[in-house]
Amino acid sequence: MEDDILTIEEVAKYLRVSERTVYDWAQKGEIPAGKIGTVWRFKKSEIEKWVNERLSSNIKKEENNPEVIVKNILSPDRIVFINHTTKRDALVELANNLSTAPQVKYSDELVTEILKREELMSTAIGRGIAIPHVRLSSVTDLVMSVGICKKDIIDYQSIDEIPVRILIMIAAAYNQHTYYLQTLSFFSSKLKEKALRDKLLDASTPEEAYALLTQE
Numbered sequence: 001m002e003d004d005i006l007t008i009e010e011v012a013k014y015l016r017v018s019e020r021t022v023y024d025w026a027q028k029g030e031i032p033a034g035k036i037g038t039v040w041r042f043k044k045s046e047i048e049k050w051v052n053e054r055l056s057s058n059i060k061k062e063e064n065n066p067e068v069i070v071k072n073i074l075s076p077d078r079i080v081f082i083n084h085t086t087k088r089d090a091l092v093e094l095a096n097n098l099s100t101a102p103q104v105k106y107s108d109e110l111v112t113e114i115l116k117r118e119e120l121m122s123t124a125i126g127r128g129i130a131i132p133h134v135r136l137s138s139v140t141d142l143v144m145s146v147g148i149c150k151k152d153i154i155d156y157q158s159i160d161e162i163p164v165r166i167l168i169m170i171a172a173a174y175n176q177h178t179y180y181l182q183t184l185s186f187f188s189s190k191l192k193e194k195a196l197r198d199k200l201l202d203a204s205t206p207e208e209a210y211a212l213l214t215q216e
Contacts, residue, residue, distance in 0.1 A: 004044040011042050015051070017137040024105075054175075068186040070214045078145040079206035082167070085151050091115060091132055094169045098145035104171055105138040114169070124158035129191050131184055133170040135177070142172040142179055148200055148209060165201055166191065 008026070012019040023040065025031040032046040080097050084090045095114045099107035113134045117123070124130040130153075152163030168187045172180040191197055196212060203209040 006042045006044055006047065008040055008042075011047060014047065015137075018109075020106075021138055068183050073142055073144050073183070074146065074210065074213065076206040076210040078143075079209045080145065080147050081206075082147045082149045083151060084149070085154050087118070087153055087156050087164075088115065090147060090149060090153055090167060091118060091169075094132075094145050094147040094167055097147075098143065098169050098171055101143045101145075101171075103139055103141045103143040105140070109136060109138055110134070110171060122157040122159075124156045124164050125188055126158060126160040126162065127192065127194075128158075128162045128165040128197065129168070129188075130156055130158075130164045130166070131168045131170065131187060133172075133180070133184060135172045135174045135180055137174040139171045139173050142170065142176055142183060144168060144170045144183075146209065146213065148203060166197060 006014070008019050008022050011031075012022045015022065022031065026033040026040045026042075031042070032050055033040050033042050035041070078097055078101060080094060082090050082093055084093060091114055092111055095111040096107065098104060099110045104110055113136060114132055117134050118132060122130070123132045147167035147169065149165045149167065152165065154163060156164040158164055168191070170180070170183055170187075172183070190213075199212050200209055203212065
């Protein structure tokens with residue numbers, strides 16, 4: 001069984017990723033693969049070795065994760081002023097913005113998974129803040145967008161019943177678990193400061209909000 005020849009569908013099922021992701025990896029030479037005619041095929045033993053090498057590498061990377069530096073994961077063009085009053089509309093607008101980042105491969109998948117995650121449990125953390133987040137194998141590196149709501153989001157089910165006005169949306173690669181949690185914690189702590197929240201809500205341009213979020 002070690003040298004079984006696998007199809008894209010079988011590799012996708014084994015790795016728990018989409019067939020499109022496996023196809024892209026094969027096209028770019030990122031996964032051991034070969035073509036029989038025009039069809040990609042994979043040796044099971046080589047795939048297992050590749051997975052083990054990547055897992056070992058990712059563990060080392062996560063152990064040495066740098067501190068969260070906002071300017072490395074946010075840019076002014078991913079700060080959006082939102083006029084919606086419902087959670088779904090606000091999330092879709094912000095997810096569509098986040099999907100313009102080069103780290104996000106599939107816009108539709110991001111929107112779908114953000115909404116699906118929100119159905120499981122509200123990401124509102126109190127003080128008018130929500131941090132919708134998702135990890136996806138199709139995201140190549142952690143990235144974020146910020147939504148500053150000009151109106152209250154009326155249906156966000158916040159734990160303190162304060163209407164959500166600031167959205168921090170984070171998308172990370174599936175193997176960035178430690179860095180992902182570190183980033184969630186960083187913004188949860190940073191936005192506890194009322195003065196910062198008030199200044200963000202008063203910001204009139206994305207650049208102004210970006211300067212507030214990236215200052216030490």
